[in-house]
Amino acid sequence: xxINVKGSQCETREARLGSITTYSGTLxxxxxxxxxxxxxxxxxxxxxxxxxxxxxxxxxxxxxxxxVAIVHHxxxxxxxxxxxxxxxxxxxxxxxxxxxxxxxWTCTDMTESDTVFGAVDNLKEVIIETYNRYKPKxxxxxxxxxxxxxxxxxxxxxxxxxxxxxxxxxxxHCEGFKSQIWASGFDAxxxxxxxxxxxxxxxxxxxxxxxxFAGGTTWDSRGEVKRLxxxxxxxxxxxxxxxxxxxxxxxxxxxxxxxxxxxxxxxxGNGLEKExxxxxxxxLQPHGIVGYEDWARKLAKVLGKEKExxxxxxxxxxxxxxxxxxxxxxxxxxxxxxxxxxxFGVNYSRILQSFGMKVEHLSVWHFDKQYDDGQLPPALxxxxxxxxxxxSFSVNDLQNFEYINILNRLVPDILISRxxxxxxxxxxxxxxxxxxxxEYTSFGYQGTLRFAQSVxxxxxxxxxxxxxxxxxxxxxxxxxxxQPFDAFIK
Amino acid sequence: MxxxxxxxxxxxxxxxxxxVEAIYKAIPVVHAGPGCTAKVSIGGRSGYLGTQTVPCTNVxxxxxxxxxxxxxxxxxxxxxxxxxxxxxIVLSGCTTEIVGDDIxxxxxxFKDSEKPVLSVPTAGFKGTNIxxxxxxxxxxIDQYLSKRYFGEKIKxxxxxxGPVPSYDPHWVGNFRELENLIRELGLTxxxxxxxxxxxxxxxxxPRAKYNLLVAPWVGLGNVKNLKEKFGTPYLHYPTLxxxxxETSLFLRTVGKEFNVDSxxxxxxxxxKEKEYYxxxxxxxxFFFENRASSKMFSTVAxxxxxxxxSRFFVNDMGLVPSKQYITEGVPEEHYDRIRQYFKEFxxxxxxxxxxxxxxxxxxxxxxxxxxxxxxxxxxxxxxxKLASKLNGTFLCVSTPYAERVVIHSSYVGYHGGLKLLEDxxxxxxxxxx
Ligand code: SF4
Numbered sequence: 001x002x003i004n005v006k007g008s009q010c011e012t013r014e015a016r017l018g019s020i021t022t023y024s025g026t027l028x029x030x031x032x033x034x035x036x037x038x039x040x041x042x043x044x045x046x047x048x049x050x051x052x053x054x055x056x057x058x059x060x061x062x063x064x065x066x067x068v069a070i071v072h073h074x075x076x077x078x079x080x081x082x083x084x085x086x087x088x089x090x091x092x093x094x095x096x097x098x099x100x101x102x103x104x105w106t107c108t109d110m111t112e113s114d115t116v117f118g119a120v121d122n123l124k125e126v127i128i129e130t131y132n133r134y135k136p137k138x139x140x141x142x143x144x145x146x147x148x149x150x151x152x153x154x155x156x157x158x159x160x161x162x163x164x165x166x167x168x169x170x171x172x173h174c175e176g177f178k179s180q181i182w183a184s185g186f187d188a189x190x191x192x193x194x195x196x197x198x199x200x201x202x203x204x205x206x207x208x209x210x211x212x213f214a215g216g217t218t219w220d221s222r223g224e225v226k227r228l229x230x231x232x233x234x235x236x237x238x239x240x241x242x243x244x245x246x247x248x249x250x251x252x253x254x255x256x257x258x259x260x261x262x263x264x265x266x267x268x269g270n271g272l273e274k275e276x277x278x279x280x281x282x283x284l285q286p287h288g289i290v291g292y293e294d295w296a297r298k299l300a301k302v303l304g305k306e307k308e309x310x311x312x313x314x315x316x317x318x319x320x321x322x323x324x325x326x327x328x329x330x331x332x333x334x335x336x337x338x339x340x341x342x343x344f345g346v347n348y349s350r351i352l353q354s355f356g357m358k359v360e361h362l363s364v365w366h367f368d369k370q371y372d373d374g375q376l377p378p379a380l381x382x383x384x385x386x387x388x389x390x391x392s393f394s395v396n397d398l399q400n401f402e403y404i405n406i407l408n409r410l411v412p413d414i415l416i417s418r419x420x421x422x423x424x425x426x427x428x429x430x431x432x433x434x435x436x437x438x439e440y441t442s443f444g445y446q447g448t449l450r451f452a453q454s455v456x457x458x459x460x461x462x463x464x465x466x467x468x469x470x471x472x473x474x475x476x477x478x479x480x481x482x483q484p485f486d487a488f489i490k
Numbered sequence: 491m492x493x494x495x496x497x498x499x500x501x502x503x504x505x506x507x508x509x510v511e512a513i514y515k516a517i518p519v520v521h522a523g524p525g526c527t528a529k530v531s532i533g534g535r536s537g538y539l540g541t542q543t544v545p546c547t548n549v550x551x552x553x554x555x556x557x558x559x560x561x562x563x564x565x566x567x568x569x570x571x572x573x574x575x576x577x578x579i580v581l582s583g584c585t586t587e588i589v590g591d592d593i594x595x596x597x598x599x600f601k602d603s604e605k606p607v608l609s610v611p612t613a614g615f616k617g618t619n620i621x622x623x624x625x626x627x628x629x630x631i632d633q634y635l636s637k638r639y640f641g642e643k644i645k646x647x648x649x650x651x652g653p654v655p656s657y658d659p660h661w662v663g664n665f666r667e668l669e670n671l672i673r674e675l676g677l678t679x680x681x682x683x684x685x686x687x688x689x690x691x692x693x694x695x696p697r698a699k700y701n702l703l704v705a706p707w708v709g710l711g712n713v714k715n716l717k718e719k720f721g722t723p724y725l726h727y728p729t730l731x732x733x734x735x736e737t738s739l740f741l742r743t744v745g746k747e748f749n750v751d752s753x754x755x756x757x758x759x760x761x762k763e764k765e766y767y768x769x770x771x772x773x774x775x776f777f778f779e780n781r782a783s784s785k786m787f788s789t790v791a792x793x794x795x796x797x798x799x800s801r802f803f804v805n806d807m808g809l810v811p812s813k814q815y816i817t818e819g820v821p822e823e824h825y826d827r828i829r830q831y832f833k834e835f836x837x838x839x840x841x842x843x844x845x846x847x848x849x850x851x852x853x854x855x856x857x858x859x860x861x862x863x864x865x866x867x868x869x870x871x872x873x874x875k876l877a878s879k880l881n882g883t884f885l886c887v888s889t890p891y892a893e894r895v896v897i898h899s900s901y902v903g904y905h906g907g908l909k910l911l912e913d914x915x916x917x918x919x920x921x922x923x
Pocket of ligand 1: 053054055056074077078143144145146174175176177522523524525526527529583584585
């Protein structure tokens with residue numbers, strides 16, 4: 001089902017893309033099934049562990065924008081995502097020297113009687129009050145399971161508030177129960193942005209929309225992107241972290257949209273292309289050398305700057321390749337397992353193979369057999385063609401029991417993960433783990449060098465892992481770890 | 491009136507899953523949406539369990555439409571097979587209660603299982619995580635401890651209750667320090683939370699001679715329940731003892747109530763105070779000779795920290811209280827009693843108490859009040875910017891406290907008071923003073 005920007009909600013990934021959260025097989029098998037319609041069926045778990053919900057993804061994305069307010073229509077527990085905001089997006093804005101004085105996060109604090117009688121009137125009052133308090137440039141209404149189950153009409157409030165609230169009000173339909181795939185939450189937020197905030201272009205600029213997670217400052221990753229882009233004669237605008245409503249409004253004026261995570265950007269990238277003709281760069285993610293070069297070249301092609309890109313790449317190569325080779329020589333034949341979201345996971349399998357390492361297994365949290373353009377994800381297409389081995393592959397919705405079970409069997413030299421709360425379990429069973437929490441880890445030549453070094457160091461000094469593993473145990477029974485990891489999937 | 495919660499400082503009743511996780515090898519089984527566990531796990535990271543290992547039904551569209559009882563049954567059944575736990579506690583969330591799943595009925599089918607399976611309705615719209623904490627403890631009392639005989643009372647055994655796991659940033663350390671104080675009095679502490687305290691400690695609860703509750707309000711229901719079920723008398727001491735004044739008072743009160751020889755108590759206090767004041771004596775210049783020290787303070791915190799810190803800064807350090815903001819959604823029935831606690835400082839000093847969960851209004855009031863110079867603000871991460879705007883001193887002591895890493899330290903006791911002073915004056919000395 002294609003993107004419909006005019007619709008009040010976007011469809012979930014299950015409905016739109018046929019994405020799934022359960023699978024066990026191999027890379028080539030899931031690849032073959034991806035191109036046959038109706039092959040990849042969702043199955044049920046009869047043992048499951050806490051995962052995440054699309055509300056977390058949706059509202060945590062929206063909260064990155066510096067001058068918006070979020071009115072969360074739900075009970076207080078749902079709004080807990082707000083607690084992480086000051087120390088992440090507040091600090092990022094401080095570090096980048098941007099203001100966040102108009103940001104606010106309020107909650108309608110739904111109680112038992114609200115679940116019976118509904119609470120749309122209170123919602124309206126809270127929206128007005130929130131506007132008066134913070135004067136944000138836009139207000140997002142965050143849906144919750146409770147507002148969804150009792151059928152609150154979020155669009156219904158918009159007309160009534162036009163006079164009192166002179167900024168866009170955009171409902172985000174991220175009711176947690178609606179999709180088992182939390183990445184649907186990214187889409188819900190980008191849908192709200194496309195529908196209510198982005199304006200038709202007035203001019204064309206030389207800006208490129210960069211869809212990324214944080215664009216943190218750990219090693220001036222924003223500066224690194226800018227360095228490449230400037231060589232190509234364009235400027236990056238980073239979304240959504242520390243962006244502004246004005247920047248969102250002008251997304252339609254950009255020369256292109258590119259991203260560091262294809263799972264994150266599918267909806268907005270394709271949506272901007274479909275609605276406003278902004279070219280969406282369909283490349284590998286800019287991680288590892290092959291990914292980075294593909295990313296840079298595909299962008300350069302759209303800009304007609306192929307020559308400049310080649311010069312830039314050659315300079316980078318000159319500076320870093322020998323050093324990378326030196327480190328990578330020590331990684332030959334090392335065995336790895338990867339557990340990540342699908343975009344990053346497949347990309348990292350390619351990077352580790354390029355280091356001469358053996359990918360033993362890839363666990364992804366969900367699986368998109370296609371993106372919103374109906375095409376196979378580029379990183380997957382690449383691996384289906386070039387991966388040296390047909391490694392085992394699972395899709396498991398962050399199910400700890402499943403991926404730790406696999407890890408415990410394979411005993412690789414290292415686990416590479418990206419999600420918070422994943423590495424400790426690996427250390428507990430004596431396997432070093434490296435969390436590539438920063439999305440710019442392994443960005444470009446310099447990042448690739450750093451990543452290779454990090455892998456080497458993690459494998460070389462196992463002191464922490466061994467110390468911990470000697471003294472603690474997993475919360476699973478011996479018996480259960482001997483069962484196949486998919487024993488509880490029906 | 492508009493019902494608005496601006497800057498959430500607590501979560502819903504389901505947050506009590508952190509109380510379950512605080513009991514070693516107790517396994518929460520969550521019957522709720524897929525994101526609920528991760529969202530309400532506000533303080534906890536990994537431990538024996540971690541967010542991702544908590545069994546959960548991850549309720550989706552199917553369960554909302556057709557009910558989730560079957561899924562719950564499967565997940566409980568398989569949790570018993572997979573998870574290495576001693577006691578399983580089923581916690582329900584909003585969606586499952588709205589769609590009307592009969593959770594007790596499902597849990598009832600496991601009454602003969604090898605490990606106890608209990609259930610607690612913790613729908614988000616029914617209460618806060620602090621209330622949920624009390625409900626979990628009640629469930630253990632009613633559904634487990636009351637069901638069999640665990641043995642005779644043990645002389646000198648004292649159950650300790652009070653800090654809410656993970657919600658109190660220092661909960662583990664605070665419990666350990668309370669245990670130490672009880673031990674110093676020659677009594678035997680028993681606590682069911684933190685550091686390998688688990689089912690054996692739960693089983694000792696009915697055998698205790700006394701229950702000690704160190705909290706202004708949460709847990710009162712539990713100690714009353716324990717008195718009713720097991721005839722155990724309780725002492726309700728509302729203040730977490732921080733620093734010399736309060737800790738000595740605490741030791742005297744507990745000693746008297748639990749029949750400890752008063753000579754022993756006085757000797758202990760003399761020794762501890764002497765030690766404490768050795769360090770205070772050495773540090774006076776830090777406290778009083780800089781340009782940034784505050785004379786007046788406000789807490790923006792849960793009732794336990796608001797009260798305990800106020801008592802420390804007034805009765806130990808000689809500061810004057812401005813308004814004290816209590817932010818964890820205290821049930822109204824406790825308002826009067828808590829207000830009274832803030833009228834019992836040295837020199838008949840009193841503090842005005844404001845119960846509010848509206849961060850915006852709290853900040854407005856603080857901005858409008860006169861602190862006779864730079865204010866000292868003891869609050870959550872939300873107060874950090876406010877404090878710097880007012881050129882004040884800030885210490886993060888209450889949820890959300892994301893900027894603090896607390897591993898095992900505590901503000902309780904004589905040592906805790908010194909630790910608090912270290913933290914506070916470190917922040918004073920980090921700016922021009
Ligand atoms: S109630 Fe629903 S939206 Fe809220 S945290 Fe739970 S799963 Fe997510």
